[in-house]
Amino acid sequence: MSKNVQDLDGLVEAFEVYPTSNPTPPGERAAELAAPRFGTVFTDHMSRITWRKDSGWQDRRVVEYGPLALDPAAAVLHYAQEIFEGLKAYRHADGSIWTFRPEANAARFQRSAKRLALPELSTDDFIGSLAALVRKDIEWVPSADGFSLYLRPFMYASESFLGVRSSHEVEYLVIASPVGSYFADGVKPVSIWIAQDYHRAGKGGTGSAKCGGNYAASLLPQIEAYEQGCEQVAFLDDVTDTYLEELGGMNLFVVRSDGTVETPELTGTILEGVTRSSILQLARDRGHEVVERRISLAELLAGLRDGSVSEVFACGTAAVITPIGRFKGVNFDEVVSGGAAGELTMALREELTGIQTGKVEDRYGWLTRLA
Numbered sequence: 001m002s003k004n005v006q007d008l009d010g011l012v013e014a015f016e017v018y019p020t021s022n023p024t025p026p027g028e029r030a031a032e033l034a035a036p037r038f039g040t041v042f043t044d045h046m047s048r049i050t051w052r053k054d055s056g057w058q059d060r061r062v063v064e065y066g067p068l069a070l071d072p073a074a075a076v077l078h079y080a081q082e083i084f085e086g087l088k089a090y091r092h093a094d095g096s097i098w099t100f101r102p103e104a105n106a107a108r109f110q111r112s113a114k115r116l117a118l119p120e121l122s123t124d125d126f127i128g129s130l131a132a133l134v135r136k137d138i139e140w141v142p143s144a145d146g147f148s149l150y151l152r153p154f155m156y157a158s159e160s161f162l163g164v165r166s167s168h169e170v171e172y173l174v175i176a177s178p179v180g181s182y183f184a185d186g187v188k189p190v191s192i193w194i195a196q197d198y199h200r201a202g203k204g205g206t207g208s209a210k211c212g213g214n215y216a217a218s219l220l221p222q223i224e225a226y227e228q229g230c231e232q233v234a235f236l237d238d239v240t241d242t243y244l245e246e247l248g249g250m251n252l253f254v255v256r257s258d259g260t261v262e263t264p265e266l267t268g269t270i271l272e273g274v275t276r277s278s279i280l281q282l283a284r285d286r287g288h289e290v291v292e293r294r295i296s297l298a299e300l301l302a303g304l305r306d307g308s309v310s311e312v313f314a315c316g317t318a319a320v321i322t323p324i325g326r327f328k329g330v331n332f333d334e335v336v337s338g339g340a341a342g343e344l345t346m347a348l349r350e351e352l353t354g355i356q357t358g359k360v361e362d363r364y365g366w367l368t369r370l371a
C-alpha cells in the first residue's frame, strides 16, 4: 500500500540543491536532537519555490536556512495573504523516513490557497519539496521514541504593492524543526476556556482555510484563557453562539459513555484536520459509532454532569491527541473523566502514533516514504 521511496526521486530531482557552507556542527546538532526546542531551532536548509503571475511556479530549490528579504511594502505585511501547513517526518526503526498523509495536506494547501486568492501548488511540488528538504537534512530527523521532524510549508504574497488585490509575486517555502515527545512528563489533560466575546471564524470567512490570519484572531482569546487559568481556548459558532467548533489549532472530539464518538461537523468555519479524519476512520474500525454533527455547549455540559459524556479530546498534528480534563466558561467549570485521560483517547493516540512510527500496520497506505 505504501509508496516506494523511488516514486519521489523524480519530484525531488526538480529541486536544485545549494548546500550551506556553514552547516551546524554534528555535536551541536546531536545536542539539539537530544532535547529539541520545537519552533526555535531549525535544520540547515529550506525548500523554496517562487511564483510569478506571468510565468507560474519556478526555481525549485533547496537553499541555506536563513532570513528572507522582504520589501516594507510586501503585500503579506499589510493584508495577510498567507497560508501554511504542518506535518511531521518520522524515523522508523530501519532508519527510513516517512510522513503521514501528505496528499491530504497538499490538497488542503490547495483549498487554502484558493480561498486566500493565492496560486495553487501541485501535490507533486508539495510532496517533492518535503522530500527534497528531508533528504538534504536527513541527519536532523530524530530517532528517539515520540520524536519527529516538524515540517512547516507556507506561502505568502511577496509583491511590493499596497493596492488591494491578489499578489502577482508569491514565495513558497518549507522549513523544518525537530520536535520532542509532547507528553515527555506523562500525559496531562488540558483545561479549556470557552471563548465568551470572540469567535475564531465567521460564516463565509476563512475558518476552513489554514491561514495565519485565523491564528492572529485567536491570540487575544488565548490570552483570556490564560487569565482564566486555562491552557487552551475553544470557540463556539459565530451565528448562534451555541455550537462547539474547535480550538485555535486543534479539532474537538466527544466520546459518549455508550461508546459513540462525535465531532463537530464541518460547516465551513472549522478547519478540516488530517488527524480528525484519521481518528474518524480508526474509531470506526474499532467498532464505534462515529457521528459528525453539531454539538451544543449546553449538551456537552449536561453530558459531563450526568455522565453520558465520558471523554473529550483535542487533536492535531503537533500534539496528535490531547485529553481534555476541564471546561470553564463564564458561569460553569466542569471536570471531564475526573480530570484524567480517557481510555479511548489514549488507545487512539497509541494506535495513530504507532502507525506513524511504523510500529502498527499502515492499513490505509497513509505513510509516504520520503527518504
Ligand SMILES: *Cc1c(COP(=O)(O)O)cnc(C)c1O
Binding pocket: 086, 210, 246, 247, 248, 249, 250, 251, 271, 272, 273, 274, 275, 276, 315, 316, 317, 318
Ligand atoms: C492545523 C489545524 C488543525 C489540525 O489539523 P491537522 O491536519 O490535524 O494538523 C485544527 N484546527 C486548526 C484551526 C488548524 O489550523
